[in-house]
Amino acid sequence: MEPAPLDASALVTNRNDSQRRWGLRHLSSRQREALWFYGIISPWLVGLLLLLAGPMVYSIYLSFTDWNLFNPPEWVGLDNYIRLLTRDRTFGYALTNTFVYTFLYVPLNIVFSLGIAYLLNKRLPGMRIFRTIIYLPYIVPVVATTMVFRWVFAPDNGLLNGFLSLFGIDGPAWLLDPGWIKPALVIMSLWGLGSSVVFLLAGMQGIPSELYDAAAIDGATERHRFFRVTLPMLSPVIFFNMIMSIIGSLQTFTQVYILNADPNTPNNAIVMIIPYLFDNAFRFNKMGYASAIAWVLFVIIFVFTLLVIRSSSVWVFYENEMKQ
């Protein structure tokens, strides 16, 4: 867009009058435009400084202190980080659980979403209804999802084990079994895969049909069309989806927090990074220690995002690569 000269008058007023009032007459139109830009975005800038940048800096400082919220923070150097990474067994569980959950959920979510989007992309009547049904679970609040899935996963009279028993399978105790609670959480999250499906479907529908026509002329089979046309053309959407779902999964909180309140839950098998941070900060008043957890999580998210971005040059295909 060409930068057009703007005048500084607010609303409909006499131009000269308002410029005198604002004292802006000596400014060039470009300077005035810059002033307007900063004026208009100032609410966001103020929020950025007050609610993000400022707190982030303070949080780094806190992570090097011992602070119980009531006495002034006491500098302890790297103590929090050393304790966290070498001596805190619960944090070890939290890390392992978070990683296992993320590495199960993210790939499964993409594979299933791709499969469903592929089916929905077929030109058949009624696909909109299926799309809506598949999207709906995504909008159910996590609190409600967790409540109902306690009964989906109930060992004896639960929905899932009832279904499995139809095939003669004796299902596990899911949420009560340390070995099955993470797969159970993954299944619960997969219930909400509709959002990824809709993203991928939109991406698929944006693929130019000439590509498929060209592939057909070359005698491509259905499998070829999917792996040689659909998948490469879709890879930027998959890439975006993957980053967002990794970042989201690493910050899982609500499900774990709710399930942990149940005395029957195997806590060590389900504790994750954010719930552990929450406990430290707001149950034990260890604000410094909890801040250190936050920054370890920050680094983990940063590293994972970087890894995915780095790897993307190998597997993500951008259309403009072709044109260059």
Added chain:
Amino acid sequence: MNRRIGFAEALSTYAILAAISVALIAPFLLMVSISLTNDTSTVQMKFHLIPQEFEFNNYVRVFTTPNIDIGRHILNSLTIVIGSIIGQVIVSSFVAYGFARFNAPGKNVLFLILLGTMMIPGAVTIIPQFALYRSLGWLGTFTPLILPNFFGGAFNIFLIRQFIVRLPTELDEAARTDGVGPLGIFWYIIFPLIRPIAMAVAIFTFQFNWSWFLEPLLYLQDADKMPLAVAVRTLSATTSAGATPMWNLVMVASMLLTLPMLLVFFFGQKYIFEANISGGGPAIK
């Protein structure tokens, strides 16, 4: 895909999608069924996928039982949601207008920062924010939940900015020639034109705040002030070991938490899918 689909392929596609749909609907049905179960069966934990009892009175009891009083929690949720929507829609649109229509040194860097902030985990700010709100005396009030929306949200600003960039500038130019200032152009020209995306932002803000859990739990402290999402959890928590929560009432509350989300989705799905496509699709370059 311009390809003819054979009968067998159509049949198998429908069969798979139907199976998936049934699996995805079953938990909804279970929620409805448990919410209609009477107290006797609830205590014995006799729940069925297909409702066997129709205790509609459960839906009245959650409003009339004093220590549950779902009505108050719904009001709390609505207060938070409406305040947040007003802030997000107006301020995010305004800031997006700045990013879309004005040039200034440092703008590109600021836009990158805006995108970058979406990646920052809330965990690194929650403790200082808590301390800040505590020192301002805002704990136990809705202020820390509503006020931050009046600084705009990064994702919403990005979404609306993408929309404004695609609007033709002729109307702006014409208004400018007529002596309308930047604020007038926003209010009389841009804001009416961005209605579809502003609707999407309002819907997203509703969805997020209606189901918001962590921060309300933290900042409100007083059980009476909690929004519905937190109240559902409280209702399900047993105070003593061995005691069972009234699962039928917990599911009634879960239903009341879920239904508005479904309603808003059905009335707003046009806007949601459009925003998904324009904001998250391959259009990001």
